[in-house]
Amino acid sequence: MGVEAKIVLSMLSSDFTNLGSEAQRMLHSGVDWLHMDIIVVGIS
Secondary structure (H helix, E strand, O other), rough: OOOOOEEEHHHHOOOOHHHHHHHHHHHOOOOEEEEOOOOOOOOO
């Protein structure tokens, strides 16, 4: 069973005011997955 490489782009450097278009642009570039970090501040 072989290992298959995946191309994953982080959306952290995207233009967040135009996130839909940014995601489409990345997907059209041939990536396998998009990665988005969710950071929550102030939860105790």
